[in-house]
Structures are given as C-alpha cells and as structure tokens.
Amino acid sequence: MKNSLLVPCSFILLFGISTILPFGCTSDQLPPPSLEFCDSLNTPPILYDGNIDAIVNTYCAVTGCHLSGFPDGDFQSYAGMLSRLDNGKINTRVFAQGDMPPAGSPKMTQEEMDQFQCWISNNYPEN
Amino acid sequence: MRNILFTFFMLIFILPLTAQEYVHNTFKDRWVINTFSVDMLPKRKLDIRITHRFGDLAGDAGGFQTFFGLENAEDVLIGFEYGLLDNFSMGLFRAKGAGDLPQLLNGTFKYRILRQQENGMPISLTAVGVFTLSTAKKQEGAEGLVSFPKFTHRMVTNLQVLAAHKYSDRFSMQLSAGYTHRNLTLHNEENDLYNLGLATRLQFSKVIGLIVDFTLPVNGPQSPFSDSDASEAYSPALGIGLEIDTGGHIFQLNLTNSQGIMPTDYIPYTRNAKWSDGQFRLGFTISRMFNL
Numbered sequence: 001m002k003n004s005l006l007v008p009c010s011f012i013l014l015f016g017i018s019t020i021l022p023f024g025c026t027s028d029q030l031p032p033p034s035l036e037f038c039d040s041l042n043t044p045p046i047l048y049d050g051n052i053d054a055i056v057n058t059y060c061a062v063t064g065c066h067l068s069g070f071p072d073g074d075f076q077s078y079a080g081m082l083s084r085l086d087n088g089k090i091n092t093r094v095f096a097q098g099d100m101p102p103a104g105s106p107k108m109t110q111e112e113m114d115q116f117q118c119w120i121s122n123n124y125p126e127n
Numbered sequence: 128m129r130n131i132l133f134t135f136f137m138l139i140f141i142l143p144l145t146a147q148e149y150v151h152n153t154f155k156d157r158w159v160i161n162t163f164s165v166d167m168l169p170k171r172k173l174d175i176r177i178t179h180r181f182g183d184l185a186g187d188a189g190g191f192q193t194f195f196g197l198e199n200a201e202d203v204l205i206g207f208e209y210g211l212l213d214n215f216s217m218g219l220f221r222a223k224g225a226g227d228l229p230q231l232l233n234g235t236f237k238y239r240i241l242r243q244q245e246n247g248m249p250i251s252l253t254a255v256g257v258f259t260l261s262t263a264k265k266q267e268g269a270e271g272l273v274s275f276p277k278f279t280h281r282m283v284t285n286l287q288v289l290a291a292h293k294y295s296d297r298f299s300m301q302l303s304a305g306y307t308h309r310n311l312t313l314h315n316e317e318n319d320l321y322n323l324g325l326a327t328r329l330q331f332s333k334v335i336g337l338i339v340d341f342t343l344p345v346n347g348p349q350s351p352f353s354d355s356d357a358s359e360a361y362s363p364a365l366g367i368g369l370e371i372d373t374g375g376h377i378f379q380l381n382l383t384n385s386q387g388i389m390p391t392d393y394i395p396y397t398r399n400a401k402w403s404d405g406q407f408r409l410g411f412t413i414s415r416m417f418n419l
Contacts, residue, residue, distance in 0.1 A: 025279075027318040028312075029313065029315070032315070034270075071193050082187075083188055084188070087399040088398070092227065095270055096271030096313075097228075097271055098271060098273050099263070099273075103264075
C-alpha cells in the first residue's frame, strides 16, 4: 500500500536538514559571569532586610504571583524565598533564562538587577 | 518415501520462514519513561502524545503545600510521531523545557537497524536522533544561554543507539548509548556529553506493566564520576513507572527525579533532583494511535 505522506514528509526532512546544516555545529561557551562589579556593590553587603525585600515586593510578591498560597513560592518573606535560593531556581529564572518577572510584567531596572544578582552571589544574607 | 520427502522439503521451506518471525512489542510504547524504546511506530500510524512532569513531590518545594507537586508543572510536552515506513518514523514535539534552555521545539527521527527474531537475530537495534531548537526570545546582554550570541546557539542535538532483547512476554531489557551536543553552554561546561542508559519492562498482566529507566551521564559535571565541585548539583535520571495499555491508549504514570522530558533537556540539566531530598516527581504520559 503506497504511503501518500512519504514523499512530502521526506521532503520536509531534507528541507529541515538543509536549512539547519548551513547554521552548523558550534562548541561555544559563554564567558564567565562578570560579577567583579559585585565587589564594590557588596561593600557594605547588600541585605534582604531593607534592600532586597523592597525589590521582591515590587516585582515578585504582587497580585497573581508570589503571594500566600502561590504554588511556586510565597516571596513575601525571606523564609519563603529560601528554598528557591538554595536550589538556584531564582537565579536560573531571573538571570540565566531571563523569564522572571514574566513578559508583560514590570521589569527591574539595571541597578535593581545588579543588586539582586550580587546579593544572590554573596549567599543572599538576610540581615 | 514420498511423504518423507514432502515433509523434508516442507521443513526446509517452513523453518527459515519461522526464523523470520519477528518479535513484537519489546516494550509497549515507543518511549520508556525518559528514554526511547526500540519499538517502532508501524507504517501510516500517527501517534499523538502528551507528557507531563509535576513539581517536587516532597522536600522544600513539595509536600502538602503544593499538593505533592501536582500544582506545579516542571515540564509539559505535546506532539506527534508518524510512521513513514515500518522501520522509519519522524516526530515533532513542543516542550516547555525545564533546564537552562526554555521553549523547545523538538524534531525526532527513529530508524530501526535490526529486529529481534524468534529463532534468529537476538536483539533489536534502533537509532534515534533528536534535534532541539529553543524558540525563546533573545535577551540582549543577558548572562545566561538565552543571550544567544548566534542563532545556532539555540540548537541542541542528541543521538542514541538502543539495543534490546525481549526475554518473554513478561520481561524485556534495553541498553543504550547516547551523545548530546549543545552548541552553547555556560562557562566551563562540556558541549559534548555522553551517556549510557538502561531500561527494563516487567509485565504483570496483558494490561499493566512496570517500567524502569536509568540514564547515566559519563562525562562532564552531570556525571557522578566527575570530581568537580559543580557535580554536587547534578543527579543521574531514574524513572519508575506503571504502564497501562487500554487498547487504543497507552497511559503511563511514573515517578522520576528528572525535570525535563526530551533527552536534549534532561541529560544536561537534571539538577536539584536528589531522591533523598524528596526532589522527585509524579509524571504521566497519554498516547493514542491513529491511522492516517
């Protein structure tokens, strides 16, 4: 029995391969994260109390997001954030993947991003 | 005498034909839990599949608060596979992505090289290729992978060779070797990763079976053999599941520590996935075959 989808599917496969091949294979690595600027920012050390809590309450712990009962963490307190700081999820979503805060929500300013990033890299002290 | 000759010639012709009798359903499905199985989709069949991995069942991010992970989705996958020929199929899947690379479009191809026979070939051998493209929006100046300095940095490929033997209708075993290539990694990470795999099926009845699937990276910080500091965060992927065949549907319920579904996702990025810390999760797959 002739397979009527064989020809178009083979064509799609060949087309796909010929489109991908020119882009090629690379073995690249990103440069190391340039966190040297954190040395000056962390003097005195950025703390949760009084600094990061304001940032989180503005961009994260807002209606529809990381509040009480939210499955992906209640970020209204340091304790609420701790497990996701320890497992690196917050760092991954905010800095590596860059999809938190999600598109459509207000984005942190560069200064706030730097403070948040340097606070995390300094083992996120509470107070 | 004529009867003896007749019987003799019949045996000569029939024996080779019985040796051609191929073994069916080494596994019930084309995927085990995380890895693929040697089984192929028959020609002109379309298999539609939805796979889900929930959040951590226990530990800090699990427990009753998240109803044992059911309120979170670590990864979701939807897609289809089509049997172009009895020994060649192609698939297209979309996954959320649980690793550092999100929003994944995945193309798969599967080619059967050898097929186990009742009285002949002892193993089935299948090659699988996975090609993944992240469709995430490029983030200029970001420090993670989504900065995509080049378009080709969105791509990850995986090639696997699977060899399996069906011992009986109740028990099958599969070994595999795989190679994953990421065009872009974080600093000081391996672009090329190699892994071994083991999968097994224990069938309790015609309808229900137990499946177990283990992926062991052998290089890079992902591997338990690595002595780098970074390897503390990684764990090999282990899945244990129940597979239910209801005739038209194959339904699978499993427990696994890996978060990502596609091999290009879970092999490089199974992190914070320690069974002892409760960082494992429920998952399910529903698949349905259609004739096209």
